[in-house]
Amino acid sequence: MTTTAPKTAQSVAKLALEDGTVFTGRAFGYAGTTEGEVVFNTSMTGYQEILTDPSYKGQIVTMTYPLIGNYGVNLQDVESKQPHVAGFIVKELSPLHSNYRANMSLDEYLKQNRIIGIEGIDTRALTRKLRISGSMRGVLSTETLDDAALVAKARGAKQMKGADWVQAVKPTANYGWDEKQGEWGLGKVERGDGLHVVAMDCGAKSNILRHLAERGVKVTVLPPDTTAEEILRHKPDGLFVSNGPGDPAVLDYAVKPIQGVLNHLPTFGICLGHQLLGRAIGASTYKLKFGHRGGNQPVKNLDTGRVEITSQNHGFAVDQATLEANGGVVTHINLNDGTVEGFRHSKLPVFSVQYHPEASPGPHDAAYLFDAFIEMMKTKTAPTGKRLAELQALRD
Numbered sequence: 001m002t003t004t005a006p007k008t009a010q011s012v013a014k015l016a017l018e019d020g021t022v023f024t025g026r027a028f029g030y031a032g033t034t035e036g037e038v039v040f041n042t043s044m045t046g047y048q049e050i051l052t053d054p055s056y057k058g059q060i061v062t063m064t065y066p067l068i069g070n071y072g073v074n075l076q077d078v079e080s081k082q083p084h085v086a087g088f089i090v091k092e093l094s095p096l097h098s099n100y101r102a103n104m105s106l107d108e109y110l111k112q113n114r115i116i117g118i119e120g121i122d123t124r125a126l127t128r129k130l131r132i133s134g135s136m137r138g139v140l141s142t143e144t145l146d147d148a149a150l151v152a153k154a155r156g157a158k159q160m161k162g163a164d165w166v167q168a169v170k171p172t173a174n175y176g177w178d179e180k181q182g183e184w185g186l187g188k189v190e191r192g193d194g195l196h197v198v199a200m201d202c203g204a205k206s207n208i209l210r211h212l213a214e215r216g217v218k219v220t221v222l223p224p225d226t227t228a229e230e231i232l233r234h235k236p237d238g239l240f241v242s243n244g245p246g247d248p249a250v251l252d253y254a255v256k257p258i259q260g261v262l263n264h265l266p267t268f269g270i271c272l273g274h275q276l277l278g279r280a281i282g283a284s285t286y287k288l289k290f291g292h293r294g295g296n297q298p299v300k301n302l303d304t305g306r307v308e309i310t311s312q313n314h315g316f317a318v319d320q321a322t323l324e325a326n327g328g329v330v331t332h333i334n335l336n337d338g339t340v341e342g343f344r345h346s347k348l349p350v351f352s353v354q355y356h357p358e359a360s361p362g363p364h365d366a367a368y369l370f371d372a373f374i375e376m377m378k379t380k381t382a383p384t385g386k387r388l389a390e391l392q393a394l395r396d
């Protein structure tokens, strides 16, 4: 389907940052005013998966890749039911889109879902600012165009540090999941037929659950403010803790049930789930200066030295010293800044990664981690870095 966007006059939009910078561009998507933490993502494609990743709640995302929207939006590649970003910034919105699966343009999709966009600003200058000063609060507006008023509003916006955004995206009731990965095909995988996983949904990306279902695992999804008793009532073979938005340091209600089952259940966590598992064993978390968001983050397996290129989206990290002081063994680090990207517990069947093995968007290098989780449910032993590398090699 190819659509040429009607050439209507576009109205002005402004992005104001808390440091006083104001960018002026063209409005697209929905009209109005929005605020959030401004963060950048370096993925070249995958804007639809990024928009619908619940972990972006409360954040205005700028794409560093300069041309966005050329393949439109389809109704299959969503990571949740609707977009969650607080606003969207691109250098150039493609004036036409073309893809056999496209149902609509990015502009139409954002209008329908009430997401405000801005295009035509220098996203490279914006990203450099965020790298140098760190992520900043910002306001995106198509209505209030007074610079001083916008900057004042940005300075009053909610801080990401200390924010519980999980409440805004968590499910309200238990549900089952049976959608599979399907057409992408995973090649040789560890089968989990007959295994039952309880997944704690803090704002889970669909592709994580698809990866589990693809391997034959029965998945029961619970809200994060559950209890250890409720998790165990389902008689699962393992617990999975999902990704999600906001600051992990304030999510005691999600840490508590995890602590209650750690001695009973093999447990795997991704991103926020990794941070919550870290907290559950006694580690602390902290905010990174500008975080890691993109599809090309290099991660090193410390046991083998092997590097994988990973998909990431996080602004907080697990503190290495408190992790190691509480039985955590660091298995992976980020090669850009040396921060913790994965750990296992020295005694318990528990491991987790800060990055996204389900990709969506991003490379599939790390999909073997789902195989490792299935193996851990069978062996009741956390995988060493060496074993992870073996599982990875099986899929090369």
Ligand SMILES: NC(=O)CC[C@H](N)C(=O)O
Residues within 6 Å of the ligand: 055, 242, 243, 244, 245, 246, 247, 248, 270, 271, 272, 273, 313, 314, 315, 316, 317
């Ligand atoms: N993708 C995620 O799960 C993000 C986790 C957490 N909200 C962070 O920013 O670090």
